[in-house]
Every structure is written in C-alpha cells, then in structure tokens.
Amino acid sequence: MSFLDDDRPKKPVAHEVGCDLSSLSVEEIDRRIGLLEEEIVRLRTDRAQKQAGRAAADSIFKR
Incomplete structure (x- = not known):
C-alpha cells in the first residue's frame, strides 16, 4: 500500500x-x-558507526 x-x-x-x-x-x-x-550529533554518530564497520571489515579482509 x-x-x-x-x-x-x-x-x-x-x-x-x-x-x-x-x-x-x-x-x-x-x-x-x-x-x-x-542533526550534527546524529550525523557524527552515524559516521562513527560506519567507520567502525569499515575498520572491522578491513581487519578481516586485509589479513
């Protein structure tokens, strides 16, 4: 709908x-x-979460 x-x-x-x-x-x-x-706080929080996810992925795949 x-x-x-x-x-x-x-x-x-x-x-x-x-x-x-x-x-x-x-x-x-x-x-x-x-x-x-x-809104700045919301954007910074989302950016930090995305950076953490990317760092986690990088640590897995760059071994």
Missing part, C-alpha cells in the same frame, strides 16, 4: 541551508540552531 503514502502531506522543512534568515526572530534562529546541532 505504498501508493497511499504518496498522498500524505510532506513534513515542512525546519531549516534549509542557505535560506533567507532576515524574517526570523532570535527565538526562531535559536530553535534552528538547536535543530542543526542535533
């Missing part, structure tokens, strides 16, 4: 890199900074 998923409204983007910030309040900017900091 994946065709039903296509009819669902898309989640609005919380922040788009490079967007115009002139109309945002200080509070809105602070919220966006928080969202971006959380």
Whole structure:
C-alpha cells in the first residue's frame, strides 16, 4: 500500500541551508540552531558507526 503514502502531506522543512534568515526572530534562529546541532550529533554518530564497520571489515579482509 505504498501508493497511499504518496498522498500524505510532506513534513515542512525546519531549516534549509542557505535560506533567507532576515524574517526570523532570535527565538526562531535559536530553535534552528538547536535543530542543526542535533542533526550534527546524529550525523557524527552515524559516521562513527560506519567507520567502525569499515575498520572491522578491513581487519578481516586485509589479513
């Protein structure tokens, strides 16, 4: 039933890199900074997991 998923409204983007910030309040900017900091943590965590997997594979196959 994946065709039903296509009819669902898309989640609005919380922040788009490079967007115009002139109309945002200080509070809105602070919220966006928080969202971006959380995303950085998520990206770094995923990168570390992938690096660990790659290192494990390298240690097995480079013997």
